[in-house]
Amino acid sequence: MNTVDLLVSHGTLVTMDAKSRVIEDGAIAIRDGSFAAIGEPGDIESRHWAGRTIDASGALVLPGLINGHAHAAMSLFRGFDDHSLDDWLQKYIFPAEAQNVTEDFVAWGTRLSMVEMIRGGITTYADMYYFEDVVARVTKQAGLRGILGETIVDFPAPDRSTAVC
DSSP states (O other), X not given: OEEEEEEEEEEEEEOOSTTOXXXXXXEEEEETTEXXXXXXXXXXXXXXXXXXXXXXXXXXXXXXXXXXXXXXXXXXGXXXXXXXXXXIIIIIIHHHHHHHOOHHHHHHHHHHHHHHHHHTTEEEEEEEESOHHHHHHHHHHHTOEEEEEEOOOSSOBTXXXXXXX
16 A cells, blocks of 8 residues: 555546546545545545545545736735726825835735635746745745746836836
């Protein structure tokens, strides 16, 4: 019998394999963060032992979702809405950022977004904002994957006193 870290059994598996199989009553054996086996519960459970088992009856088991466009720390700016993009940026967001965005602000805003993303099944996200080194640290602490990029603007910004362009 193979020892694995986790068995997830009796869920509807969306495999995303080459055949796009959906297994109505399936099981997954996971070892070291990778799939060790996928198939029918009887087969997987007879060949694998795990310290932890999840009964996924009535649930979908699918790959993690990807958020392709995020400014995670901006979760703390919710409520500036019902404006055109230019008004929203020029009259609300840029002044609010100039007044409020610090490394600590970015850390807490990113933490809030991490909780929301994890609850929504997101495992990877793309982000572009200020203090991306802080975003990287918080992302790693949360156990998520991030594709992160620094903001490049033609005016002074919270993480630099002069324009980049």
